[in-house]
Amino acid sequence: MTSDPSLAPFFNPKGVVIIGASGDPTKLGYGLSRNLVQSNYPGAVHFVNPKGGTLLGCPIHPSVAEVPDPVDLAAVLIPARFVPDALHACGKRGIRAAIVGSGGFREVGPEGAALEAEIVAIAREYGIRLLGPNCIGLLDTHLPIDTTFLPPPGPTPGDVAFISHSGAICAAVIDWARGQGYGISRLVSLGNQADVSETDVLEPVAEDPFTHVLGLYLEGVKDGPRFVENARRVALKKPIIALKVGRFEAGRQAVASHTGALAGQEEAYNAAFRRAGVLRAQTSEGMFDRARALAWCPLPKGRRVAVLTNAGGPGVTAADALEGFGLELAQINETTRSALAEVLPPAASLRNPIDMLASASPKQFAESLRILLTDPGVDSAMVIYPSPPMFTSGAVAKAIIPIIQNSDKPVVAAVMGERLIQEAVEHLRAAHIPEYRFPERAAAALAALVQRSEALRYAQAEPILLDDADKSAVEKILETCPQEGFLPAEAGEQILAAYGIPTAPMVLARSRDDVLVCTRQTGFPVAMKVASPDIPHKSDVGGVALNLQDEAEALAGWDTIMQRVLAAHPKARVEGVHIQRMIPQGQEVITGTVQDVQFGPLVMFGSGGVEVEGLKDVAFALAPLTSLDADYLLKNTWAGQKLAGFRNLPPADRTAVLDAL
Template sequence: MLEALFRPRSVAVVGASQDRTKIGNIIVRNILASGYRGKIYPINPRAEEVEGLRCFPSVTAVGAGAVDLAVIAVPATAVLEVARDCGKAGVKVLVVISAGFRETGKEGLAKEQELVSICREHGMRLLGPNCVGVTDTHAPLNASFAAGFPHQGEIAFISQSGAMLVAILDWSLKENIGFSQFVSMGNKADLNETDLIEAAANDPNTKVILCYLEDIKEGQRFLEVAEQVTLEKPVVVLKSGVSEAGAKAASSHTGALAGSNVAYDTAFRQVGVIRVDTMRELFDLAVVFARQPVPRGKKVAIVTNAGGAGIVAADSVERQGLEMARFDRETLEELRNQLPPASNIFNPVDVLGDARRDRYEAALNQVLGDDNTDGVIVITCPTAVSDPEGVAQTMIELHARFPHKPMLAVLMGGESMAGGLKLLTQAGIPCFTFPELAVGALAGLVRYGSIKTRPPREETPVYPDVRPEEVKRILERVRQERRRSLLSSEGAAVAAAYGIKVAPIQLAQRAAEAVAIAAELGYPVVLKVASPDILHKTDIGGVRVGLKTPDEIRQAFWEIMESAARHFPQANLFGVEVQKMCPRGVELIVGMTRDLQFGPLIAFGLGGVYVNLLKDAAFRLAWGLGSREAESMIRETKAYDLLRGFRGEKPADLKAVVEVVGRVAQLVSDFPDLVEMDINPVFAYPQGAVAVDVKMTIR
């Protein structure tokens, strides 16, 4: 169906105008100027022709099935009527340029919803509303009101911001960067980033997919599509709106750790999407991905005529997680024989400031031929004898001889480097002004190499011994009591129903009941205040540990109740929970916060009272969280060092900890009403793991 968006057989422009300052006229002229080879139908009931083309009063007047794509540029008040007309005429896709919909408020939202309804009724797809339009340089088609037509290339750019898109277009024309597709999504009432990423993935003229996004509409579908697309083509995203405001409202440790941005980072990483922080990075990676091969590894060679620049590049290589290539003995001997005695033959290779083309050629020939080199960065600084054009020509020739190894140029200068810059750009060798930018771009290539070769996603483990009916009964009781937070004993019961071993815990409403429960569980015990309104119990003296006698329990019971009433006079106090005290193990946290776009986000890290101070946490989505991925998450944390056995301690039961993570993932996937969860601490032992304190919040 999206073939009709990018390569339609015919286009109608509704709102085509004879006034050259109007958007409807600009779109007609842009379509004509792009060299579009299909039929163009201007639609204007008050004009006979626009830009030499015959006008029609409506799309239906053109004929049933005659129009594939209709670009609508009329006032918002007229859009719905036009959409109905297009539906009757059998139009396949609408591009609604007009503003005045969801972005204007409640009435605009209702109008947008009706527009979507009309499109669905007639089987039409919709781009927009409130968008700039769509461009495909290979069709060719420019169905937008942007000023200019992109150079033809292999980069698809999908933008949620129309202003960002037209600014990038203007910049790209100056920088001579080519595109395959240029798409403005506008309000994303129907077609969204996932649809357009999928379309770009199927486009034979697209090598790399760039996105500027402010949000993602269909999180689960995005994950499924992106996971497949990134195996074939790199997807690079600049995601704006990274405020941590969401963390302020979070009631759990996990929510506070995650904030509103971690879910995007986690989702992108799990499906192989590369996230960048700046527009510069976005297009640096785009150019490198479009023009250079993916390296087989991360060993980098640097050839430079300036020692300082080489050191800066080497430092950046280490910071980016790459490695400096270590050359074979034969390579070092050839470099020693062919370069001046003052040259550094080790990596970075310094060919000295008086180097001309021949010296660069000698060094690069040896470096590229070495099996320990996966990619090369060539630095040229302006000196009295430097030859940027000659060096550029050498690089072009050697890149043709070693096409499987990426080569990036750093031309550290201005006007004196213009000739070399032009030659390299025309030959598809990316050029940078400073070494750090080149290293960052090469690191992106290396990262994508690991994405392409990642193992297939595991099936999420399913534990057959879970008891969901038990969980349903507990959550229903909490709802009936109009509570959002479960008591610790209720949370423990939910965890136990999903096969997570928990320290035994029971609720006592009277001191005598607490004494009886302690006798049943066995000393020592812990007492905790039981209130859905008091989430962080230790802060108000609501916890007593190591109680060994009935008298200690009675005293602790009344002290806890009095302290809770003093600190939280309005709190709903259920009593005190009595829990069997566990021996200390490695203190961990396993938590969950539910992201609006991507669903349950699982956290793992060091637990205990310092969890928010230490912030030792790794995250994964419950979606696709197999045992291998769960172990990978654990290995990212400092907690893993303790689990392996730190300073003579016995190693903990890693398999048991992985299972706790997996069971939590199954629980929160099975029960969408669970919105936040903390098991903190989980004590990990040489054999097994036990959940001690379980907090849960429901919708």
């Protein structure tokens, strides 16, 4: 990865100047100054305030112009109306990176938006990269540097980076993560993203050797295709987990086609994350639970999980949770069961989940886990225990840690309780073994490891481009089509043919007499559909007749369609009917595209015909598709699964469908 060099001062500055430094502990400028000094930042620290004086043992300069070298990053925390002058001063001083923590810009209305546009113009004039405004800054626990104004203590050094659109979420995460034992490597608050966006910082954050996983809190993305490109490059090296909020936000625009009615912002984000190899979390806690496992565990070779516990109830809970996340209980082989029988009491359950009983000793925990991890049918393991009645939780943790560290299979622990299990928690965290309070969270963490393996496959897959498509023919076809409204059916057929996608031959009958001529060309049975640029959903107005067996039925079909269309849509422009030969014993599916505002074209596949909007059995993927994308569309729809054969339907040509997609 090679990140934008203009962003380097944000992440490894030689010197930082705080514009708005204050000696008043009630001011945010004091909090920012305190945090920078107390972070033990190794570079030069400069303060600016027109009042001058000293602060935290450092001189306060009256102006930016008087700040000595080295200085390449400014942290600006002053009233919004003064920010333009501060940026002019930074530009003249040669500072090319600025964090604007001040609020009062686009987030407050039109006047603030105009002020934000002004500071962006100033930044561009001088070549300044701008983080914010309306952000809390950034920090790095390993450099170290802290340009936030949050109250201490700061985060515990760790291996998970956090990038967020929300400053409040950043503040909450820092405090919560410290209490939960989650360490942070880098944190970036993006604010209004007037210049620097989530896409810009992905690579420089990931280049940090202490960062093993990236967590994202996203409210949207500024440039969808560029986000996918950058995230994909990063995800090939380090896991990315995104918490994308606004999943149920109303007001999504729909286009007047079946695909547009079904596609929405969330489908586009899911498709984009899948293409980029980004995992998606549903909750903040879930994001960090998964991040801990991804940072500390090897990836499993499959979905088969062994569960080892000293109580039956937690084992059942784990089994349910694992299945819910698409994992499966490993089938323990006879050799493994025999070995377990030698170390466990006769009453112990040797079927997965393995219930060792409440009397299980630390030695039995360790030896049973070692045996399970040697079973070739086990890909990963979960150790569950409420605090044992006759042993300390810490003793169990110390016993299993060497077993886990000597295995190439991932193991997570569900140490249930709170007060009685703190010793175990401390030992496990120190050994970098993921621990959770309940089996459900541990199961989600194991699922994330499997999902990471799948995400890597998607990120590594290359889109398939059509080399033999007659694009010039398509351009000529489109030039002859109306520039507004729906694409004429004939043009659609011609375009599909230019791309090598076979269709049933279609003819247009412009009159009742034409019906006889056309059906002699196609043969029977036929399907008949009204041809009108004003009627996209033909069945809604009775404009479809199917399985017409002879000329008499075809003529009757014409009459019926015309009567129904006239009654339902009297002002529609009707050109006639399209006639096609019926395909016998076929399975009806739909495929199409929709243009997403942020990510571009999506390919849709699912159940077709009258079922399309009723069932909403559809899946989406970014275009152009990879082979994995096409396979995903079939595996994740009932329409695709039926291609293997269902009830009286014979298996369909799945390969042909994949080729068409």
